[in-house]
Amino acid sequence: MVSFFHQDWRLNANSEAEAVAGQFVEELKPEAVLLVRRDARMLHERLSAERITTLWSGCVENGERFFLNSRLTDGAEWVRQVIEVCDAWLLRHPHAATLSEADRYEGRELDGRVRNTITEFADWFDRDMVQALAECVDRCTPDLAFRLLLQALPTASVAASPHYRDLSREQYARLASLGREFRYGEYVVSDVEHLAHA
Structure with missing residues (x-):
């Protein structure tokens, strides 16, 4: 998920959520979306908004400006949006998919x-x-x-x-x-x- 946000990501998307959705092409394996959702959900459920904000800002290129230049308030709101994007894609692709033992x-x-x-x-x-x-x-x-x-x-x-x-x-x-x-x-x-x- 972090790798979706190179320094020029705004040239291809109008919002952060749209940038994630743009990576979820139709032919993508559902397991890939499940993995992104799992990580986002784990962060959301187990870490504070401040900790998520710190991690995201430290991992993304130009991360110190990620939340300054957006409508997002913090990392918790951001991973909630990521989960919503994942859920929307998975609803459109209702294949039975589970994570492999290695992925779990x-x-x-x-x-x-x-x-x-x-x-x-x-x-x-x-x-x-x-x-x-x-x-x-x-x-x-x-x-x-x-x-x-x-x-x-x-x-x-x-x-x-x-x-x-x-x-x-x-x-x-x-x-x-x-x-x-x-x-x-x-x-x-x-x-x-x-x-x-x-």
């Missing part, structure tokens, strides 16, 4: 490793973002918190311009190892590989 895997036994990884990158973020990620581990799932961290790292690197932040090869290897533990596909962790330098 929460990684509870990896919570300590995810917390340690967040701590390792704490100097990339402000205190509120670190706390929001840690709370996501505890109140949502380690899987969701780790995926949000992976989205936030490139955003934090760009925000440090002109002194972009880099990953060491060792740091990237640890992220990739954790991604394998979560049974992620090929591109989930490799999306941050461009930050890794020898």
Whole structure:
């Protein structure tokens, strides 16, 4: 969901909800929409509006302006809109769809490793973002918190311009190892590989 919002998303949509709806093409597999809905619902039900706002702002390109330049008041209102977009798409595509075992895997036994990884990158973020990620581990799932961290790292690197932040090869290897533990596909962790330098 975070990746839908590159810096030029407003060229293709009149609202944030429309930008999400634009990604939900007719031929999309229902499982993809179910995954977005699951994550949005988990955030909405388990984290405060302030924490959701912090996470979203820290993960989206130009996220510090996301709520300033919109009609949205906070992260809770935003994820409610995402859930509504998902529900509307699923109503139009009433196929029997369920999430696979891999998609349902929460990684509870990896919570300590995810917390340690967040701590390792704490100097990339402000205190509120670190706390929001840690709370996501505890109140949502380690899987969701780790995926949000992976989205936030490139955003934090760009925000440090002109002194972009880099990953060491060792740091990237640890992220990739954790991604394998979560049974992620090929591109989930490799999306941050461009930050890794020898």
